[in-house]
Amino acid sequence: MLTPEQRDRFQRDGYIVIPNFKPADEIARLRARAGEIVDAFDPAESRAIFTTRDQARASDAWFLGSDNTIRCFFEEEAFGPDGQLKQAKALSINKIGHAMHDLDPVFKAFTHDAKLAAAARDLGLEQPQIWQSMYIFKQPGIGGEVRWHQDATFFDSTPISVTTFWFALEDATIENGCLWVEPGGHRGPLRERFLRDGDAITMEKLDSTPWPDDSTAVPLEAKAGDLVCFHGLLPHYSAPNRSPVSRHAFTLHVTDARTAYSPRNWIQRDADFPVRGFD
Numbered sequence: 001m002l003t004p005e006q007r008d009r010f011q012r013d014g015y016i017v018i019p020n021f022k023p024a025d026e027i028a029r030l031r032a033r034a035g036e037i038v039d040a041f042d043p044a045e046s047r048a049i050f051t052t053r054d055q056a057r058a059s060d061a062w063f064l065g066s067d068n069t070i071r072c073f074f075e076e077e078a079f080g081p082d083g084q085l086k087q088a089k090a091l092s093i094n095k096i097g098h099a100m101h102d103l104d105p106v107f108k109a110f111t112h113d114a115k116l117a118a119a120a121r122d123l124g125l126e127q128p129q130i131w132q133s134m135y136i137f138k139q140p141g142i143g144g145e146v147r148w149h150q151d152a153t154f155f156d157s158t159p160i161s162v163t164t165f166w167f168a169l170e171d172a173t174i175e176n177g178c179l180w181v182e183p184g185g186h187r188g189p190l191r192e193r194f195l196r197d198g199d200a201i202t203m204e205k206l207d208s209t210p211w212p213d214d215s216t217a218v219p220l221e222a223k224a225g226d227l228v229c230f231h232g233l234l235p236h237y238s239a240p241n242r243s244p245v246s247r248h249a250f251t252l253h254v255t256d257a258r259t260a261y262s263p264r265n266w267i268q269r270d271a272d273f274p275v276r277g278f279d
Ligand code: FE2
Pocket: 149, 150, 151, 236
């Protein structure tokens, strides 16, 4: 699937962009399905939690409860000072997470793709385990910023094996908040680790290496259908979307079963709901 040159580039830079990976009809199906999930989402579901507990704990609970389910999350700037949505619900959702790849037939079909299995294998994932899926909307005008981070912070294993598969579902540009990366930055250390202990979450500082200067970051503009693959240690961020167009993307986070997945990672599976690969 991948050329030797693409594999070399992944080793050297920590990422590759594969153009035209997914056909337009598959993307259209995924986008339509995401729209249906948002339509069916009753904001009161999450608001019930938010009004009865303090904000930080409430949002943690809504997040932690989405580990092996399907939940919608609002953009931070979705609400006005009166607590009402500033725009239609469909334009207010930040993302859907985190187990659509196993629970939703359309997302499942998109994920279980022989071409994707081959790409993962070529990137060194011999026994892939897909822990998480996210549908990210990056809404026009209010699409939130995601600061510098490494995805291995959330999917720690020994040794680190997490690899991110990031599908552009619309053209991602500098204007609408594309990814920015530090080429080669995956050779640096893991800076922090996100730990779960029951209902409590903490961020553990591991290394004081500073985040790259924004001026050294490289934008990964992508066309709808392109696939960006990146190493779990690659520092990356995305800017807010102040443009009038959305920037939908779909991501999968995948480790290798030959590495030891940390029992302290926030997503765990058991025998009733085992973690699966691309088959
Ligand atoms: Fe990330």
